[in-house]
Amino acid sequence: MPMELRSGYVRASGYANKIRKVLFAITRGRAEPEEVVRAAAELNQYLFGKFQELGVRKEDVVRISIGFSIDGGKIIWDYDSLKIEVYRREEEKNLAQAMEEVEEREKALDEAIKELENLAERLRALSDEISEKVEKLKQEHSGLKLQVER
């Protein structure tokens, strides 16, 4: 089944992250995270070369679309269908500035998610500790079936 990835408008400096985020969102449940990461990296590397050819600077805004298919869990890019639009900062001043703001906001969001991730990791460690303590309580103070007996 042919699919299409559309990056939407994005500051050139952040195209790689945007490609990956969009690819995760549109392939959810159809491809393993490892494959999404790999495929995004492959495309991003290709785009990097193209952007150099086109003289794209990080403050320009780009918009990318490309077709792909998923075959046996693998994401295959149809490079012939690749479309790249470039909006130069000097010609699209408001757009460029708006996309710069979006990038700033995303950095703040990254920070907040990072903090939440740390809390989630502490929660996992603590819930493991609680399980172990309950298991020890069972071993030394109960006649209940133990984990090793299951």
Add this chain to the structure above:
Amino acid sequence: MPMELRSGYVRASGYANKIRKVLFAITRGRAEPEEVVRAAAELNQYLFGKFQELGVRKEDVVRISIGFSIDGGKIIWDYDSLKIEVYRREEEKNLAQAMEEVEEREKALDEAIKELENLAERLRALSDEISEKVEKLKQEHSGLKLQVER
């Protein structure tokens, strides 16, 4: 290093649990749970035969001691050192009744620990769910390093 397990006074009906609990407590950190379970089961089976020979009834009280060693992580019983004391209910009425009460209290404790174990399992499942949700948030809404990239 020679060690000794002393069951203390216990109602005959509950000797197997008591042996296991005491063995867990005194070997903590020196033997794997699987080995403690195995060794307790081995001794308990041996005791079961002995109790039948001695005509021990579940309402009698017993007290067991036996030497053992831990060699390469394995618990080895020194059956020659086994001592079994039996206190018949009719001769030690107060002791027998007291041990019956202890058994009742332990059943109530088992119930409470069982409930706690269920809560601990729900906690682990929930903390896994939270981690997965945060990971999905990272995949689709952040530029942060993902778990598959570590």
Add this chain to the structure above:
Amino acid sequence: MPMELRSGYVRASGYANKIRKVLFAITRGRAEPEEVVRAAAELNQYLFGKFQELGVRKEDVVRISIGFSIDGGKIIWDYDSLKIEVYRREEEKNLAQAMEEVEEREKALDEAIKELENLAERLRALSDEISEKVEKLKQEHSGLKLQVER
């Protein structure tokens, strides 16, 4: 509705804890924890005086029963119904030693429960922290209804 508290056999040194534990268990759902604590303390103080009169030593074993009623959430002891049995260590050697062992085991259980309580407290603090972080994420990065708007 008249009820009865029976301590069962207990080492004299631990009668107060036993009275309280049993009172909690048999009044569960019918009296507030504060009232159980108060009523247990009242009875225990009374028993303390009685034990002194009787010359009970901590290594003896006692058994107490007393009637009570719950009226308007309040626990009222029927002191006329109080029965105290005392088993002197020298006369009931096995019983006394068995109850001493029970006391030892209970101390180990107390330790284990204490550790679990610390983990439960850390869990509450951590889950509060996670809620606050999610709320901050909502405030600064979402259009979702906030807690202060509920």
Add this chain to the structure above:
Amino acid sequence: MPMELRSGYVRASGYANKIRKVLFAITRGRAEPEEVVRAAAELNQYLFGKFQELGVRKEDVVRISIGFSIDGGKIIWDYDSLKIEVYRREEEKNLAQAMEEVEEREKALDEAIKELENLAERLRALSDEISEKVEKLKQEHSGLKLQVER
């Protein structure tokens, strides 16, 4: 101390959320959430009237800046300093479309945060349940100090 709120470019349909999010971010630690919500609502209502006068449609892009001060915990808008820029869709096609995309992404983020909030609420309920169970264990099976005794 005079401060300034700058909305940045935002689709007119989403100005109210943007004002609130930015106000939360820049007043963090200096104003209570209730006051931030109140002040954002006050400004948003004023802006709503202004947008109607200016014939702003939801698909246009706006940019707002306004000075304010915080006095005794209260946020006071300096309406004289209010600046509103309006970018009509037909004149700024790329900008308008980019901001529409941003709005779409924010809705997806809202969904993800909402799910996380539900998990955080379940975690709080579960950790309360665990604390209660541990407290009950203490009441009926330990001599430990109870919560009501603290």
